[in-house]
Amino acid sequence: MTATAIRVQGIEKSYKDLHVLRGVDFEVASGSIFALLGSNGAGKTTMVKILSSLLKADAGTAAVEGFDVATESLQVRQSISLTGQFAAVDEVLSGKENLVLMAKLRHLENPGGIADELLAQFNLSDAGSRKVATYSGGMRRRLDIAMSLIGNPKVIFLDEPTTGLDPQARIDVWQTIKDLARNGTTVLLTTQYLDEAEHLADRIAILHKGRIIQNGTLDALKRLLPPAEIEYVEKQPSLEDVFLALVGETAEEQKEQEASR
Template identity: 70%
Template sequence: MTTHQGPAIRVQGLEKSYKDLKVLRGVDFEVSRGGIFALLGSNGAGKTTLVRILSTLLRPDAGTVIVNGFDVATQAADVRESISLTGQFAAVDDILTGRENLVLVAKLRHLADPGRVADEMLERFSLTEASSRRALTYSGGMRRRLDIAMSLVASPPVIFLDEPTAGLDPQGRLEVWEVVRELAGRGTTVLLTTQYLDEAEQLADRIAILHEGRILVNGTLAELQALLPAPKVEYVEKKPTLEDVFFALVGENGKEDAGDDHSVGTMTKER
């Protein structure tokens, strides 16, 4: 797979509506290569719609979307060869074993020696011992690891993970976090959507908060923390958490704080 120069993902002026409902209202951001970019937002913020556009499953109403150097509107086939998408629910075949799932995907990708490819992915994702078991018997974390392994069979340079830990228990979440870190360590660009604040804190190089179809802020964790007033020293010193930043921007009830032309730095959240 050819990897182009420049950002792995570039989105400019992206808009999408369903009849009178405006889901995305001029979204702009870039994702550097080999990084983990977290798109954080509540249910209904537009995260899944954005991922579906990035992966060519939806056409945008306006704006430009470039993935791995290809335009999603005019070069959709090239985009699809550059990416892999893992949705909110594991897309594994429960009747097949873990190894059979991987062999099937390798054959569909027309790869040479599907068995060898499957064995390599099983080892990479610590599933070798469970390779002969039906996927139905896997834990939530194991199923998600298998799902991601299936997505990476052809080594795409960009992977979209849409709510990858939704519904998982704490151990399953930690397993998926390790997989995501390992992907970035190998140079894969990861765009991660999540509504879990701690997940974005733990994994992302950069974090964007999507609210009501708009990007409110986009930066590193330290940059987002700096949007709130400096911590007050009383008994202990405490930096604002990502949760503080999130609620200060979108409001406790999911609406942006009232008031015109006020700076983000003046918004605080009572704790």
């Protein structure tokens, strides 16, 4: 049996007369990628804030790694990490200094060694000594995720992780997220991008007007609609295909460019 990392039952949340969450239920298996898919205002960020013990629900229960988010918030915070919609990095510091600072705040031994390992893991070693103000958007997001992994949290919440990134940077972040799950980290990500959920998630829950209206694997969700009968299909490249074909670079070329900026 697969262990459950996150369990949500009947969660409700309102702001005065605005009902944001209306009885949300779902479970996330350990070591999986779970996408909470919904449009702006659907309640995705509110759900993440409740799960990370930053916000109290009006009703219902939620547990992360077996700890109740309402009554065992300290244990929950020790088990998780949260990355918001915008990279929370200090632009005045270098990439390595950001990581060292976070390691010191968590009272970990050998913060410099931890920083070097994460810089290598996220292909940022060459830029580690540079100020974050010189980083591209994709580099900042990778550094932000690297910072969230300090202390080896079992669960990581990624709230709109690719907001504002260009297509190449999005793909880089997608690969980072896949690597996290491959190494055993449970990932819950919120997104409004259909292709993001399609590329990454083991399971997808669609949150609409404060309720989960569907929850399942990509194949199961696709079976909700009948297949279209088309005699001849000529697959046209997407705009993303064209963009990456024209300006795409190898990982090594991109690394060299980032290091020279």
